[in-house]
Each structure stands twice: as C-alpha cells, then as structure tokens.
Amino acid sequence: MIDNYIETDFPQIKEAISTNFPAMILVSPEKTAAVIVSNNELMSKKNEFLKGCTRLQQYLFLKALLQVEDSPTKEDLMELFSLICEFDPGNTKQFLSAHSSQMDLEQSQKICEKKGIIESSVEILKDIGDFSGAVKQIGGALENALLDYIESERSGNVEINSIDEIAGANEPELNHVYQTIRVAIDLLISTREEKGNDLQWQNMFQHFQFPLYHLQTDKKFKGKDGIKKTVTMLFSFFVVEEEDAGAFSFFSSSSFFFAGSSLLSSLFFSR
Secondary structure (H helix, E strand, O other), X not given: OHHHOHHHHHHHHHHHHHHHHHHHHHHOHHHHHHHHHOOHHHHHOHHXXXXXXXXXXXXXXHHHHHHHOOOOOHHHHHHHHHHHHHHOHHHHHHHHHHHHHHOOHHHXXXXXXXXXXXXXXXXXXHHOOOHHHHHHHHHHHHHHHHHHXXXXXXXXXXXXXXXXXXXXXXXXXXXXXXXXXXXXXXXXXXXXXXXOHHHHHHHHHHHHHHXXXXXXXXXHHOOOHHHHHHHHHHHHHHHXXXXXXXXXXXXXXXXXXXXXXXXXXXXXXXX
16 A cells, blocks of 8 residues: 555655654554565665664564565574564574574574573584584583572472472472583584594583582581482483483593592582
C-alpha cells in the first residue's frame, strides 16, 4: 500500500514512520518489518529509524526482519546476534548454526565472551581452529564456576549423593558447574585427534586444583564435608568421563594418580 504513495508522499511517510517506529514495533514487529522491507527507500532508512529505539525494540525488529528479508546483510546479522546474546542467550548456538557462513566469527566470539556466553564462545573458537584458546576459556570458566559454587550460601546446605543428583539439582550455581564440566569434556573429546590433546586434558585438570586447595586450606570449610563431597564428585565425574572416552594417556599416568589422590584425600584428612 505504501508503494501507491511513495513517489509523492515519501517525506511524510518517512516522518510518520520515524516518529512512530518504536510504537509500531511494540504493536507488531512482524508487520513493521514487512512494511520496511516492502520498499527500498524505506529499507535504506532502516538504521536511521532504529536509532530512536531501545535495545529490546531493535531486537524485536531485527528478529522479525530476518523472517521476511531474502538476503540479510552481514551488519544486520551481527547486530541481531549481539542482541540475541543480550535477550535470548539460549538461542545463540542455533543462530550461529544457521548463519555462521554469513557472519564474522571472530567478532561473534568476542561478543559471546563479553556477554559471558561461554559455550558458544568455546564452540566458535573450536570452529576457527583455536583449540588451545577454547580450552583456556572453558578452563577459566570452570575454575570460576567451582569457586562461585564453593562460596555460595547454598553450597553447605545441599546434600548430594550421586552425580545424577548433581545433574538434576535445582541449584543454579551447582548446575552451572556441572554444565561447564560437560562443555569442557565435550570439547576435549571432540578434538581428541588434535595435536596436544593430552596436554589440554592436563591443563583442564589444573583448573580443579585451586578450588580444591581453597576447600582444604580455608578454615571456614572445616567440618563441611557435604560441600567437599560434592566437589569431589564433580572432579571424579570429570575423570570418569575422560576414561570412558578412551583418552587414558594422561589420567592413567602415575603423576595424575598421585596428584589426584593427594588433592582428594586432603579434603577429608586435613586438619
């Protein structure tokens, strides 16, 4: 319908859309996107219209635009990805899977890292061949997640008796640790053919050491066997999953045996 008036009334139409664009998005982002994409001159003013919108309104519009635009620009995809990281982080992997060939993956990885979406960030690093960078990032995230759980108010009140209970626990910090370990294991298994994979398993092991040492040496954890038991289970889960994957070279070594045994036994026998 706008095409009927565009040649004679474009200035008025542009002004009306510019003034009411945020409200139009809130009423119907899909219809707003359809109006804009229907005319090249309106599309050329799209970014100008978006300047007066909130981040949420921009997200709603660009998400709707993707459904009606035949050839989305790289800039629109990157901006939408940044907004998805902000408003719908659980959808980042699906979006990357569908549009990664049209995106700047290095920039996408930096966006994920900045927004704290570690799983997608690690996946991108793996896809662009930065295996050591992926391991370093998930290792740091694992160590931080363990420390956050250890220091959380709920950690001492949770009674855990098996790894299955950890996987299904309704405890955000604990579940976050479990999921982070799961991502780390999946990464290491998926890249087992990479040169230096054994060393990367060892590097991942190192990220358990400070949290375990912290539990051992900080007096406030004295007598709190529940949390020590839970963290021990998490570490054991990491080891068992690695052995099930068939990567025995590091974890079957004597150095691992003594290091792991020392770390775990010290939790319960330290004074």
